[in-house]
Amino acid sequence: MTETALPASLAEIAEDFRSASNDLKLQLLLEFSDELPGLPERYAGKLDQLERVDECQSPLFLTVEVGDGxxxxxRVVNLFFDAPAEAPTTRGFAGILHEGLDGLSAAEVLDVPDDAPMRFGLAxxxxxxxxxxxxxxxxxxxxxxRARTAT
Structure with a gap:
């Protein structure tokens, strides 16, 4: 059984993590945490418009916008995250997903295998x-x- 390939942008990040030592993985995660963009003005202070991810150990909110097509x-997908600065691991995960998925097509995002996070060697x-x-x-x-592209 062959595993579904990751989109190139995510595959590149996964390779960086897999080839790193555990200490370096944590350093990379911190870099992604620092690079996570803030919410755009239209979402600032409006967390009720974002979805909370309860499985995260720190409060993390996200929303997706899908362009026309x-x-x-x-249809281009844009991702927006809100996570506290004092939650670098959670922010790092969000940063990886933002860097790897933001700007991809809806088809590419939906094709990302559900086990993709396990392919980074972060476990x-x-x-x-x-x-x-x-x-x-x-x-x-x-x-x-899926919800924003349903007809």
Whole structure:
């Protein structure tokens, strides 16, 4: 059985993590945490418009916007996250998903395998509970994309 390939943007990040030592993985995670963009003005202070990911150990909220197009291949997905600065692991996971998925087509996002977070080799560096949070973020993103593209 062959595993479904990750989109190139996410595959590149996964390779960086897999080739790193556990200490370096945590450093990379911190870099993604620092690079997570803030919410745009239209969502600032409006967390009620975002979905909370309860599986995360820290409060994390996300929402997805899907652009117009005739097919899922033409509809561009944009991701927005809100996580506290004092939650670097959670922010790091959100940063990875933002960097790897933002700007892809709806079809590409929906094709991301559900086990993608397990392909980063992070399970050796962070707790299984934390990994569940990243898996849940991806599931929420895909569910929101499906909901926003349903006809």
């Amino acid at each position: 005739d097919s899922l291949d033409e 050796e560096a962070v707790s299984p509970l934390r990994m569940r949070g990243m898996v849940a973020m991806l599931a929420r993103i895909k569910r929101q994309v």
